[in-house]
Amino acid sequence: MNDDRGRDAATPAERRLLGYLDDLRADRPTPGTGLVPAVVRSARWQRAVRPYALSFGRLVGAIGTGIRLLAGRQRSR
């Protein structure tokens, strides 16, 4: 990350604003210690169920296609 913000402050008001925002810039909130384990737990779980979810999705898609084909054939009779 670079820090050339001061250069593009066009007006005195903008410069003043950037001064205020420096307060927020200096304050660097950090996440709780639980974030990483929670993400990894969910990722592990999602990875485990993904193949089944994909298969299920394909099955539902195939059934839908089949129903549409049957419905189309009956309508054309």
Add this chain to the structure above:
Amino acid sequence: MDADQKLVDAALAGDLSAFERLVERHRDVVFRVAARIVGREEAEDVSQDAFLRAFNRLSAFRGDAPFRVWLLTITRNAALNHQARRRAEPVESVERLMGAPVGAEGRMPADQLEGRERRERLEGKVRLLSPSHRVVLVLRDIEGLSYEEIADVTEAPLGSVKGRLHRAREELIEILRRNTYDWELPA
């Protein structure tokens, strides 16, 4: 090949600990950007959502831009979606954002308390900006990203980014000027 790219490749090959290292490397910036867009209370949920979206789309990372920029694009989308889904803010919160005094918790030296209150008020005002202005202002003036990086994150042309930033600053100055206390902050 940079460290992030190696970790992405390892994660794609099934190494979950590589993905864990990616989360550890970028959790702070993701959390900060989420916090500036949706507020600290909800930033952890948004961060988790962003990392899981990234995990599920890891194969789409091409390495054209740095991993951090790619991740911040996902974070921005997750934060804006989160806000769009959210019901209207409670009335109390709007009052607080518009300038009602913030309650102090516990005992804290007066200057620290004042500094914290000032930051909270300013964060609240930043959250009053329109989403597209808020994102650009947060990325540029608080996180210090380059215009090119912001153009990648927001998927907008460079000229639009500069225009949006200018309008975002004008909007925030206008909001701050509504309250003398906010614009005439003690040095």
